[in-house]
Amino acid sequence: MAWIDTIAVDRWDGDLAAIRTSVADSATGRVDHIMAIHSLNPRAMAAHDALYRSAMAGTRSLRKVERELIAYVVSSANDCHY
Numbered sequence: 001m002a003w004i005d006t007i008a009v010d011r012w013d014g015d016l017a018a019i020r021t022s023v024a025d026s027a028t029g030r031v032d033h034i035m036a037i038h039s040l041n042p043r044a045m046a047a048h049d050a051l052y053r054s055a056m057a058g059t060r061s062l063r064k065v066e067r068e069l070i071a072y073v074v075s076s077a078n079d080c081h082y
Helices: 014-023 042-057 064-077
Strands: none
Touching (some): 042 064
């Protein structure tokens, strides 16, 4: 497992503080590691968030539950716990 330097979430300010609401879990306030690795580059974090949101909501041919199921299967095949 790789270790990547990040800025601790409780020290986010400026651009990071502005995007925190968007990337944090709405129920827990937790920021997943996959997003936190972008903390040294807030523009990359915003782009990653936009790509994720587009992929999960940007299609008319699949229902949300189908997109979530596809994401689950892909993550499972990649041995990813997200």
